[in-house]
Amino acid sequence: MRSIAINVEKGGVGKTTISAHLAWHFADKDLRVLAIDMDRQSNLRCALGSDFSEIGHVSELLAGEIDVTALPRLALLHSDDGVSEMLGPEANAYIQTFVDELAKLDEFFDVCVIDNPPNWGWINMASMLAADGLLVPIEPALFSMKGAEQVGKTVSAANDYRDTPIHVVGMLANRVLATRSHRDRLDDVRAAVGPVLLDATVHNLTDIEVAMDDQQPVWRRKGVRSGAIDDMCAAMNEIETRMEAADGT
């Protein structure tokens, strides 16, 4: 199972939109996909609700209570109140349990997509320790060099506890506007992070927002303009290629 965490300490930049589309992208390739919604807002769960079958809560995973005898091809685990209560001095133990329990699902799925809440906490750390790769969505208007530094610090913090460094799949510019200031901002980001920034960019397009509201990938909705589909598919394909490059498949 190849796994990817979608994580950045910024709200509303498209973590869930990209996570959901990645889950649908791999599902459409007939792969066995496990989607994990680590955010109690449950937006990923909402988006994938009609296509993915819920197999339990993250707290049940942590308690080793997931029934592995009847797992669907498209499965969803979601956060719950139990998880947010697992704070405090025992958080380290929970992080390790999360990593260990997720590893037990390895043989049942081809891909695992983990969406995260915007605040930094043990939940995000657990994802960063369990996942093979990290994808960081950024919004040019909101992105700052401070933000780039923060991503670097988050990666090093996770790597301190990992056997092998997390594979930084890349930063994906989302909600990009066709304005001069966004183009300039993206040039600044590329100058700062180089090839870490994906070539694909996803523009700020109503069709994408409406597709999410309808709990469908943008490429499945009728009457969607090709630009939205082209943007999203280019991003999905580049992420998949980069994930494959890391494991040599």
Ligand SMILES: Nc1ncnc2c1ncn2[C@@H]1O[C@H](COP(=O)(O)OP(=O)(O)OP(=O)(O)O)[C@@H](O)[C@H]1O
């Ligand atoms: N490329 C896009 N074009 C238009 N709307 C978008 C795009 N990407 C995301 N959105 C919209 O922006 C809002 C925030 O997106 P999303 O929920 O994916 O962000 P998030 O990072 O998961 O937010 P949170 O930090 O609250 O979890 C949603 O209404 C979503 O539909």
Ligand SMILES: [Mg+2]
């Ligand atoms: Mg979200």
